[in-house]
Amino acid sequence: xxxxxxxxxxxxxxxxxxxxxxxxxxxxxxxxxxxxxxxxxxxxxxxxxxxxxxxxxxxxxxxxxxxxxxxxxxxxxxxxxxxxxxxxxxxxx
Numbered sequence: 001x002x003x004x005x006x007x008x009x010x011x012x013x014x015x016x017x018x019x020x021x022x023x024x025x026x027x028x029x030x031x032x033x034x035x036x037x038x039x040x041x042x043x044x045x046x047x048x049x050x051x052x053x054x055x056x057x058x059x060x061x062x063x064x065x066x067x068x069x070x071x072x073x074x075x076x077x078x079x080x081x082x083x084x085x086x087x088x089x090x091x092x093x
Contacts, residue, residue, distance in 0.1 A: 023076075023080060025077070028073060028076045028077060028080065029073060031076065032069055032072050032073045032076065033069065035072060036065050036068055036069040036072065037065075039064075039068065040061055040064045040065040040068070041061075043060065043061070043064045044057045044058070044060060044061040044064070045057075047060050
């Protein structure tokens with residue numbers, strides 16, 4: 001016999017996985033851009049160190065920036081949706 005009802009357990013998990021704040025699409029986009037700038041500069045720096053060519057490094061930078069920014073935006077958005085889905089589920093013990 002359990003001391004907790006299904007509703008108690010569901011509420012516990014709902015609170016456990018609840019975000020302290022909700023991220024808007026704009027916040028996700030801003031976070032994406034900042035991370036991409038830092039990451040793309042790192043990639044460009046590594047390419048320059050490995051090849052010694054500023055041309056190759058400069059050519060790779062915009063490609064890396066755009067592709068990974070789009071991928072990261074959708075990655076964050078998917079986690080946001082998944083987190084919303086998890087907090088709505090009725091979890092049974």
